Amino acid sequence: xxxxxxxxxxxxxxxxxxxxxxxxxxxxxxxxxxxxxxxxxxxxxxxxxxxxxxxxxxxxxxxxxxxxxxxxxxxxxxxxxxxxxxxxxxxxxxxxxxxxxxxxxxxxxxxxxxxxxxxxxxxxxxxxxxxxxxxxxxxxxxxxxxxxxxxxxxxxxxxxxxxxxxxxxxxxxxxxxxxxxxxxxxxxxxxxxxxxxxxxxxxxxxxxxxxxxxxxxxxxxxxxxxxxxxxxxxxxxxxxxxxxxxxxxxxxxxxxxxxxxxxxxxxxxxxxxxxxxxxxxxxxxxxxxxxxxxxxxxxxxxxxxxxxxxxxxxxxxxxxxxxxxxxxxxxxxxxxxxxxxxxxxxxxxxxxxxxxxxxxxxxxxxxxxxxxxxxxxxxxxxxxxxxxxxxxxxxxxxxxxxxxxxxxxxxxxxxxxxxxxxxxxxxxxxxxxxxxxxxxxxxxxxxxxxxxxxxxxxxxxxxxxxxxxxxxxxxxxxxxx
Numbered sequence: 001x002x003x004x005x006x007x008x009x010x011x012x013x014x015x016x017x018x019x020x021x022x023x024x025x026x027x028x029x030x031x032x033x034x035x036x037x038x039x040x041x042x043x044x045x046x047x048x049x050x051x052x053x054x055x056x057x058x059x060x061x062x063x064x065x066x067x068x069x070x071x072x073x074x075x076x077x078x079x080x081x082x083x084x085x086x087x088x089x090x091x092x093x094x095x096x097x098x099x100x101x102x103x104x105x106x107x108x109x110x111x112x113x114x115x116x117x118x119x120x121x122x123x124x125x126x127x128x129x130x131x132x133x134x135x136x137x138x139x140x141x142x143x144x145x146x147x148x149x150x151x152x153x154x155x156x157x158x159x160x161x162x163x164x165x166x167x168x169x170x171x172x173x174x175x176x177x178x179x180x181x182x183x184x185x186x187x188x189x190x191x192x193x194x195x196x197x198x199x200x201x202x203x204x205x206x207x208x209x210x211x212x213x214x215x216x217x218x219x220x221x222x223x224x225x226x227x228x229x230x231x232x233x234x235x236x237x238x239x240x241x242x243x244x245x246x247x248x249x250x251x252x253x254x255x256x257x258x259x260x261x262x263x264x265x266x267x268x269x270x271x272x273x274x275x276x277x278x279x280x281x282x283x284x285x286x287x288x289x290x291x292x293x294x295x296x297x298x299x300x301x302x303x304x305x306x307x308x309x310x311x312x313x314x315x316x317x318x319x320x321x322x323x324x325x326x327x328x329x330x331x332x333x334x335x336x337x338x339x340x341x342x343x344x345x346x347x348x349x350x351x352x353x354x355x356x357x358x359x360x361x362x363x364x365x366x367x368x369x370x371x372x373x374x375x376x377x378x379x380x381x382x383x384x385x386x387x388x389x390x391x392x393x394x395x396x397x398x399x400x401x402x403x404x405x406x407x408x409x410x411x412x413x414x415x416x417x418x419x420x421x422x423x424x425x426x427x428x429x430x431x432x433x434x435x436x437x438x439x440x441x442x443x444x445x446x447x448x449x450x451x452x453x454x455x456x457x458x459x460x461x462x463x464x465x466x467x468x469x470x471x472x473x474x475x476x477x478x479x480x481x
Contacts, residue, residue, distance in 0.1 A: 005152045005210045006180045006190040013152055013208055019136035021154075023120040032134035039133040039149055039212035041222050052099050056092035059236075060243030061288055064250070071276050091288045098296050117148040120206075127402065133209050141194065141205040142389070143435070150216040151194040151207030153177045157435060159203035161194055163187070166217060172201045187217050202437045235316035239291070250282050337405040339384075339413035344377045345471045351413050356392060356399040358415040379472070381417050384410030386428055387445045387456040389435065392421070410458075428454065442467075 005013065014020055024032070057066070065084055072080040115130040120138040130148040133139070139151055147161065153175055160172040167188035177192055187195055194200075194207055196216040213219055254275040261271035298315035309315055336356055342349045353360025362377060390403025392411050401408030411421060428447040436443035442459025457464060471477045 006185065006192050009179055010154055017136040017208060019208060021138060022123040023138040024136050025122055029134055032136065036134055036212055038131040040131045041219050042214055049100060053092065053096050056095040060240050064243060064247060075273060075276060091292050094292045094296050098299050115148065133212055135209050135212060137209040139207050139209060141200050141207065143200055143202050145200045147194045147196055147198045149196050149209045150211035152210050153192050153194060153205055153207045156205040157203050158437065159205045160201050162199045162201050163195065165197050166195055204435050234320055235313045253278055253282060337409035339409050342377050342380055344380045349377050351416060353416060356401055356408055356412055358412050360416040362417045378417055378419060381414035382419060382424060383456045383458055385414035385419055385421060385424055386447065387443055387458045
């Protein structure tokens with residue numbers, strides 16, 4: 001029975017899914033995994049070696065060569081039969097080897113790239129592979145994430161989701177958590193839902209998983225388009241047209257030879273042999289293997305540039321491409337950021353070290369200084385550490401950041417100045433947050449401090465300066481300078 005999750009209150013949802021804001025227990029997760037299965041769309045049936053081999057003989061030109069080999073064998077022309085058969089075997093072997101190697105490489109890459117998502121289970125936030133999500137899981141969404149399953153939103157802070165993959169709507173949709181009473185709404189109108197495969201372009205949210213895998217909206221679409229026919233590549237279309245032309249040419253030539261033989265009074269057996277010989281001679285036996293070898297060379301050249309081509313004809317299709325549009329985001333190196341210089345409106349400090357390892361120092365005029373001399377810069381670094389949504393973790397002796405690389409660099413720079421994240425969080429507990437968005441240009445957090453409220457903000461210089469009335473220490477602020 002289809003449940004209209006967008007019409008249900010939060011308590012009804014928790015009751016229907018037998019869950020809570022603390023999330024599910026480990027034993028319950030395993031039970032539901034056995035019941036609902038992994039959270040992944042049905043993958044196409046694995047291509048067996050036999051199917052890859054058979055695929056090498058599915059070209060009309062190959063059909064003509066097979067017929068020619070049979071006819072020459074029937075006539076006792078075993079040398080011609082052997083040549084044609086050898087060409088068929090060489091062509092099939094090259095095509096099989098290349099496609100099988102590409103197929104195994106692609107599956108190995110899929111195994112290396114495992115999507116992960118943040119959930120709350122047993123009251124603790126943790127990161128898990130997306131395929132282990134089950135209905136009832138509590139999921140945390142942040143800007144830049146891909147929604148891992150169909151979610152009913154419980155909390156949302158300026159959440160915007162791009163749903164072009166489902167609805168075709170290019171403008172991100174603003175999401176909210178209020179119940180919608182209307183009946184029979186399309187996914188695009190269910191503004192308190194987040195659907196699998198869509199992308200969070202802004203804001204933060206918490207939601208409960210209501211559908212996974214093939215039962216999601218995306219899964220239903222995938223099931224409907226599964227029966228669509230695969231379009232032939234330009235090269236396959238050209239070869240098929242050429243094969244039909246060769247077939248008609250051979251048939252027309254054979255009929256013409258037969259007619260001429262009857263006119264000249266030749267015997268039926270002699271006419272048949274001449275017609276068959278002329279037909280076999282008209283077939284370009286070497287063309288399939290030449291095309292296959294040429295495409296195999298292209299595949300090897302692409303592989304040296306770290307590009308895997310699964311099907312041989314795709315090489316020609318890629319070669320026919322005239323315009324490639326690409327979008328680069330992030331960094332092209334290790335995706336690690338490092339703070340090198342800090343200015344506190346009075347003094348400039350240098351920060352040593354690189355990457356996310358907190359080993360390093362904060363120097364003044366390139367000289368070491370006592371921690372007491374860092375009071376001013378510690379205030380700046382404390383803002384970077386607390387006005388932050390990322391975490392620094394250590395795994396197998398290596399430090400890594402769970403979150404934005406820039407925010408990770410701010411945490412590391414503060415630790416180099418002697419600040420400890422957990423101690424600072426206890427000293428200044430966070431009460432609320434305004435997450436960073438490119439449209440807003442800044443991020444702010446509200447903290448408690450000795451019975452008072454403290455607002456910390458970081459962002460684009462022009463945005464932060466607009467909010468300021470004076471510089472650190474109470475000195476006047478020259479905004480123009």
